[in-house]
Amino acid sequence: GQQLNQNPQSMFIQEGEDVSMNCTSSSIFNTWLWYKQDPGEGPVLLIALYKAGELTSNGRLTAQFGITRKDSFLNISASIPSDVGIYFCAQPPIQGAQKLVFGQGTRLTINP
Amino acid sequence: ETGVTQSPTHLIKTRGQQVTLRCSSQSGHNTVSWYQQALGQGPQFIFQYYREEENGRGNFPPRFSGLQFPNYSSELNVNALELDDSALYLCASSLVSRANTEAFFGQGTRLTVV
Numbered sequence: 001g002q003q004l005n006q007n008p009q010s011m012f013i014q015e016g017e018d019v020s021m022n023c024t025s026s027s028i029f030n031t032w033l034w035y036k037q038d039p040g041e042g043p044v045l046l047i048a049l050y051k052a053g054e055l056t057s058n059g060r061l062t063a064q065f066g067i068t069r070k071d072s073f074l075n076i077s078a079s080i081p082s083d084v085g086i087y088f089c090a091q092p093p094i095q096g097a098q099k100l101v102f103g104q105g106t107r108l109t110i111n112p
Numbered sequence: 113e114t115g116v117t118q119s120p121t122h123l124i125k126t127r128g129q130q131v132t133l134r135c136s137s138q139s140g141h142n143t144v145s146w147y148q149q150a151l152g153q154g155p156q157f158i159f160q161y162y163r164e165e166e167n168g169r170g171n172f173p174p175r176f177s178g179l180q181f182p183n184y185s186s187e188l189n190v191n192a193l194e195l196d197d198s199a200l201y202l203c204a205s206s207l208v209s210r211a212n213t214e215a216f217f218g219q220g221t222r223l224t225v226v
Contacts, residue, residue: 004154033214042116042202042217043155088154099145099168100204100215102154 002027004089004103012109019076021106023089032072033090033100034063043088047074076108084110115139116205116218124224125193133188133221135203143167144186145215146178147202155202161186190223198225 003026013019023032031050035043047058049065049072056063060077076083086105115138125131137144143162147155157170161180175191184205190197200222204215 035217040219040222042118042204042220045214045216048214090154099157099160099170100147100155101157104154 002029002091002101004091004101006087006089006103006106008106009104010107010109012111013079015079015081015110015112017079019079019083019108020073021075021087022071022073023103024071025091026070028069029091030069031092032063032065034061034072034074035088035090035102037086037088037105039085046087079108079110081110081112084108116203116216118201118203118218118221120221121219122222122224124226127193127195127225129193130189130191131193131223133190133201133203133223135186135188135205135218137184137186137203137205138216141205141207141216142184143206144180144184145204145206146186146188147204147217148172149200149202149220151199158188193225195225198223 006023034046037043047063052069054065062075064073089103090100117136145160146158149155159169160167164180177189179187200220202220203218206215
């Protein structure tokens with residue numbers, strides 16, 4: 001079945017630093033979704049990508065749909081304490097299908 | 113805030129018991145999906161409901177069942193609870209007519225089986 005691998009699994013950074021994480025897929029699909037999950041909460045959609053090469057920003061967050069269509073990248077600039085959480089990439093296994101396959105997550109910890 | 117609400121927020125059950133979790137979907141959404149998230153893992157798809165019928169199922173046994181009601185709200189039922197069923201259960205609502213998948217999650221129900 002489809003697998004998503006996220007790297008790194010965890011990150012420990014200083015406040016103000018930039019963050020970069022990525023996700024690779026075992027298959028080619030047409031959608032990448034990036035979610036953030038705070039402790040005790042459900043995942044919140046950050047950015048959706050629908051086309052290879054697409055670069056989309058949401059405030060200090062920028063995500064790119066890789067040209068190979070098998071990877072995606074999420075960058076956070078000038079990190080702040082509220083960026084702490086777990087970041088998940090996700091894909092629908094079939095175009096238009098509603099169920100999502102998630103990566104195992106990247107846990108971000110920020111030292112003030 | 114996504115507009116997806118789940119109840120209860122926390123629950124403790126004994127092995128062998130049955131549990132029902134509830135979800136109210138976001139206004140305008142007609143599809144509800146349920147996910148199980150074990151500690152330290154990403155959410156795993158359980159099943160999805162559309163027009164009150166199951167519309168896809170993940171690798172979960174039949175003791176996991178669900179319902180969707182005419183107002184698009186949904187229930188997840190788990191029978192014969194096992195210790196490994198302890199997890200965060202997430203409900204996600206979406207609009208099936210959208211060409212691309214954007215699911216919006218509730219805050220989850222934390223189930224502990226002892």
